[in-house]
Amino acid sequence: MILPDHEIIEECRDVCRATVGVYVLTSCYGCQLVMATVQKIMEVANLVDFKCFYMVSSKSSLHEPVDIAFVEGSVSTEKDLEELKEVRKNAKVLVAIGACAVNGGVQSWSEGDLDYDKLYASVYGNSKIKYKGLQAAPIDSYVKVDYYLPGCPPEEDEIMYFLSTFLFGSYPEEIDYPVCAECRLAGNPCILIERDAPCLGPITVAGCKARCPSFGVPCIGCRGPVPHDNSWFDSLALAFRNKGYSKDYIRERMKIFCSHDKNLEERLDKAFGRKK
Amino acid sequence: MRYVKLPKEKVYEFLEQLKSMGTLYGPKKISEKFYDFREIGDVKEVEFEYNRTITPPRKFFFPERETVFTFDTVNVEIHETLPTGDPIIIFGVHACDIVGLRIMDSRFIDDQPDPYYQTRRENGIIIGLSCLPDEYCFCSVRRTDFVDAGFDLFLHLLPDGYLVRVGTVTGHKLIENSPEYFEEISSEDKDNFAKFEAKRRSMFTVQGNWDDMRYRLELHLDHPMYMRESDKCLGCGNCTLTCPTCRCYEVKDLPTLDGAGGERVRFWDSCQFRSHGLVAGGHNFRPTKKDRFLNRYQCKNAYCETTTTAYCVGCGRCTYFCPADIQFKENLLEVYGFGGGA
Ligand code: SF4
Ligand code: SF4
Ligand code: SF4
Ligand code: SF4
Ligand code: SF4
Numbered sequence: 371m372i373l374p375d376h377e378i379i380e381e382c383r384d385v386c387r388a389t390v391g392v393y394v395l396t397s398c399y400g401c402q403l404v405m406a407t408v409q410k411i412m413e414v415a416n417l418v419d420f421k422c423f424y425m426v427s428s429k430s431s432l433h434e435p436v437d438i439a440f441v442e443g444s445v446s447t448e449k450d451l452e453e454l455k456e457v458r459k460n461a462k463v464l465v466a467i468g469a470c471a472v473n474g475g476v477q478s479w480s481e482g483d484l485d486y487d488k489l490y491a492s493v494y495g496n497s498k499i500k501y502k503g504l505q506a507a508p509i510d511s512y513v514k515v516d517y518y519l520p521g522c523p524p525e526e527d528e529i530m531y532f533l534s535t536f537l538f539g540s541y542p543e544e545i546d547y548p549v550c551a552e553c554r555l556a557g558n559p560c561i562l563i564e565r566d567a568p569c570l571g572p573i574t575v576a577g578c579k580a581r582c583p584s585f586g587v588p589c590i591g592c593r594g595p596v597p598h599d600n601s602w603f604d605s606l607a608l609a610f611r612n613k614g615y616s617k618d619y620i621r622e623r624m625k626i627f628c629s630h631d632k633n634l635e636e637r638l639d640k641a642f643g644r645k646k
Numbered sequence: 647m648r649y650v651k652l653p654k655e656k657v658y659e660f661l662e663q664l665k666s667m668g669t670l671y672g673p674k675k676i677s678e679k680f681y682d683f684r685e686i687g688d689v690k691e692v693e694f695e696y697n698r699t700i701t702p703p704r705k706f707f708f709p710e711r712e713t714v715f716t717f718d719t720v721n722v723e724i725h726e727t728l729p730t731g732d733p734i735i736i737f738g739v740h741a742c743d744i745v746g747l748r749i750m751d752s753r754f755i756d757d758q759p760d761p762y763y764q765t766r767r768e769n770g771i772i773i774g775l776s777c778l779p780d781e782y783c784f785c786s787v788r789r790t791d792f793v794d795a796g797f798d799l800f801l802h803l804l805p806d807g808y809l810v811r812v813g814t815v816t817g818h819k820l821i822e823n824s825p826e827y828f829e830e831i832s833s834e835d836k837d838n839f840a841k842f843e844a845k846r847r848s849m850f851t852v853q854g855n856w857d858d859m860r861y862r863l864e865l866h867l868d869h870p871m872y873m874r875e876s877d878k879c880l881g882c883g884n885c886t887l888t889c890p891t892c893r894c895y896e897v898k899d900l901p902t903l904d905g906a907g908g909e910r911v912r913f914w915d916s917c918q919f920r921s922h923g924l925v926a927g928g929h930n931f932r933p934t935k936k937d938r939f940l941n942r943y944q945c946k947n948a949y950c951e952t953t954t955t956a957y958c959v960g961c962g963r964c965t966y967f968c969p970a971d972i973q974f975k976e977n978l979l980e981v982y983g984f985g986g987g988a
Contacts, residue, residue, distance in 0.1 A: 410903060413903055413904075414903065417903055417904060530903070531900060533903060534900065534901045534902060534903050534905075534908075535901060537901075537903060537904075537905055538901040538905045538908075539905075540899075540901070543898060544921075546919060546920045546921050547881075547883060547916070547919040547920075547921070548880070548881070548882050548883070550880070550882035550883060550884055550969070551882070551883045551887060551914075551916065551919070554700070554701070554710075554883070554884060554887040554888060554914075555710040555711060555887070555913065555914060557676075557682060557700075557701060559676055559677035559678075559679070559680040559700060560680075560700075560884070560967060560969060562969045563679075563967065563969055564677060564678055564679050564680065565678070569969075571882070572880035572881075572882045572969055572970075573880070596881075598920055600881055600920050600935075602879070602880050602881055602935070604877075605877070605878050605879060605880045605970055606880055606969075606970075608878060608970070609878075609880070609969055609970050609971065612971070
């Protein structure tokens with residue numbers, strides 16, 4: 371699909387209040403925590419009607435229709451899947467929020483290496499648990515997602531941007547360029563060039579203002595791959611290979627937040643299959 | 647043109663004098679290997695011998711990110727947020743970067759006057775500084791290695807100070823108002839200036855003239871170099887964001903939560919990004935990484951009427967700051983037919 375069909379809600383300003391739900395599947399609740407503690411939370415609470423927001427209200431319900439649904443967490447159990455389907459059914463606009471919902475999260479690290487049964491056995495042995503687990507997956511493996519708000523956790527200014535544009539009757543513009551761009555705009559030195567740091571900034575979608583490289587720490591890719599097949603794992607792997615990193619090391623590092631990217635394995639093979 | 651000498655022992659006093667006139671920026675060492683133009687607090691931090699800064703001087707006139715106006719949806723008004731026009735002094739700009747600024751002027755002043763850029767530029771003082779090239783520099787073949795306009799003062803290194811070329815009326819006033827820092831030049835200074843220039847010229851790794859480069863590139867758009875090299879490219883945009891003559895920007899509206907207003911911001915964009923070529927209706931006129939890669943090579947080698955040079959001034963940043971180690975100069979030579987070394 372070239373253009374997402376931008377789902378928007380009607381701007382209602384003084385006449386009505388947009389209804390919003392914040393839902394959680396399998397995750398650390400970190401995204402909700404950030405959402406609940408944005409500086410303007412009181413202003414947000416006055417402008418919208420929260421139908422569901424576990425961290426803020428015990429009167430939360432999954433079953434009410436909402437204009438905007440923010441879904442945190444990966445689908446990792448059958449219960450997650452049922453809830454997700456219920457949320458999708460009730461939502462006009464559905465936003466995947468955070469690394470887990472957008473890319474499957476760190477719980478997807480072993481994707482492609484260990485299947486569900488092996489993972490289950492290594493954690494629970496022969497014991498039974500009271501729900502049926504599933505291989506961790508991003509929510510768009512199961513339902514249509516209208517917008518993606520990545521980050522581990524997401525950035526406050528992006529949360530506010532998403533909310534503001536929705537309430538304005540518009541929609542947030544997608545970012546399709548990597549962390550490096552914001553790293554330059556932030557005036558940082560490049561630690562990949564300067565000290566051969568395994569920085570994943572070149573394959574990771576921007577939006578965090580290069581948070582980690584700004585502190586001299588290499589990006590680990592928490593915002594996930596640049597969308598539209600523009601995450602050049604092969605080119606970066608080649609650059610790392612020339613600096614002496616092994617394929618296993620590079621693959622492990624890229625898999626932390628990009629394990630569900632359909633191009634990852636093929637592009638890694640391309641980098642390591644060819645002559646230097 | 648007027649020439650004076652700034653003796654070594656007067657350099658810091660002169661910098662102090664400049665600092666008292668506005669905000670002073672100059673080259674500083676920001677990490678183990680990199681330099682950048684930063685605000686100068688202590689004049690002793692100024693780095694006189696540097697090859698290139700990680701951000702180009704255009705950032706002082708066309709900032710990385712700025713609000714261009716705020717909007718009020720209740721009264722249906724927009725309010726431009728024009729810069730205040732406070733004086734800024736950029737010290738230590740190399741010749742190639744000065745031509746880079748004149749190239750920026752050609753688009754942001756001559757072509758379509760941009761009040762944000764123009765206001766800042768009119769309140770900026772440019773002090774040039776001589777340099778010795780490293781293996782990434784190729785300003786010589788771009789005819790941007792020596793400037794005769796675009797600076798207020800230009801400092802050429804001498805064994806015991808600087809030979810100063812005065813470029814503008816503002817430059818004259820700087821000298822007239824602080825005669826205590828300057829001396830008349832001697833015949834020895836003139837000899838030393840000529841020696842420095844000769845030494846500098848002999849150090850360039852490419853010699854000759856690349857005025858015909860753009861024709862060679864246009865005639866060989868299908869050269870295999872593009873596929874091979876774009877395959878290594880990360881699409882990270884470092885080559886354009888560090889370039890002193892890249893002009894592309896993106897704009898975005900940020901509404902307030904209550905919808906009563908907001909602001910429009912613009913920030914640097916790059917043709918190495920997918921959305922740069924994306925237009926209404928979903929068509930992308932540069933759909934592949936190779937298309938984007940090729941675009942930069944063509945754009946940078948196009949002809950700028952104002953300077954009569956290419957848009958690329960040969961500063962070497964796009965190679966030095968490329969995380970994929972893609973060699974712009976060598977790739978151009980390959981297409982030109984020299985196969986790496988003229
Ligand atoms: S430090 Fe990392 S994010 Fe920053 S420019 Fe270098 S590779 Fe990109
Ligand atoms: S720099 Fe990388 S790891 Fe750090 S916050 Fe940004 S995307 Fe996440
Ligand atoms: S099109 Fe590309 S190379 Fe040309 S000015 Fe814009 S960003 Fe720079
Ligand atoms: S294209 Fe490269 S060498 Fe030329 S001016 Fe831009 S950054 Fe410098
Ligand atoms: S800096 Fe290098 S890797 Fe990045 S977009 Fe430019 S050519 Fe490609």
